Amino acid sequence: MRVAVCGLGRMGRLHAAQVAALGDRALLAAVCDPRPEALADAERSWGTAGYRDLAGLLERAAPDALVLATPAAERGPLIAQAAARGVAIFCEKPLALTLSDAALASSAVASRRVLFQIGFQRRFDPAYLQARRQLDEGVIGDPILFRAVARDAWEPTLDYARPEVSGGLLVDMAVHDFDLARWLMASEVARVSTEGSALLYPQLRTVGDIDSAVVNLAFRSGAVGNVEASRTGTYGYDIRTEIVGTRGALYVGAIEDSAVVTAGPRGFERRAVSGFAERFHDAYAAEIAAFLDCVAAEREPACGIRDGVAALEIALAARASLGTGGPVSVHA
Secondary structure, eight states: OEEEEEOOSHHHHHHHHHHHTTGGGOEEEEEEOSOHHHHHHHHHHHOOEEESSHHHHHHHHOOSEEEEOSOGGGHHHHHHHHHHTTOEEEEESSSOSSHHHHHHHHHHHHHHTOOEEEEOGGGGSHHHHHHHHHHHTTTTOSEEEEEEEEEOSSOOOHHHHSTTTTOHIIIIITHHHHHHHHHHHTSOEEEEEEEEEOSSOGGGGGGTOOSEEEEEEEETTSOEEEEEEESOOTTSOEEEEEEEETTEEEEEOOSBSSSOOEEETTEEEOOBOOOHHHHTHHHHHHHHHHHHHHHHHTOOOSSOHHHHHHHHHHHHHHHHHHHHSSOEEOOO
């Protein structure tokens, strides 16, 4: 299978390395990025052809599947461009930065009936998969309360933090937790209410972003929930989720990277996970493998474009609530 990667930033390079490591199962046929130095580095790393734009890649490399990891603001039109060529698409989150671009992408995928998977890698993490199985089996009864904690371990650059570039904290980062909320609670979100601040990194205010937010969720099922998203993981990368049901509760995630505890003069210590690439290393590999399995079998992915649109709708409503100071309905 001929696979191309468009966008050679942090996530694009991660996915390109995963595809290149698959050996006979897939060929990293081409990469695309407007930066000459990124293309030169890709050629040194993987010996693959490089293109400055997606149109040239699609025309000359003729891939069977495309991994799209460009800046989020560019994704909607690029999805439409790839869909018009009938290429299967894996797209990093968020799907887009506006509902109009999301609608453009969704319409293009539907009209050409191309296979599409959105990059919510937590759905492929063993712990989250186990939690979903237990929910399906009714182990904790009906889910009635959702809570997610997501604390990044670093400050983004001011250029990246701009909502018009990445979507900011609520669209770029919290979109993962909004997807988890829908997926694990098996219900759409009807309403959100957001509070936020920038106390650790006040400079984020200068570009229209924040470093901490709490988003309350009201589900259509009647359940309620809460998402905390922040850049405040000064001690490490901290991702946790809780689901309370009518007969019990599930707890997913821990900040330590192993079960080893060291005892010494400072007491008991564990090494914290450094970032998302470490915490979700296996999940990233699993989601790309699942995507290629779907392409080979001509089977729809479990995490498709509708999931990307729905999570974006919640994220944009949460950002709107931050601006107004009141609850905002989600029109899913």
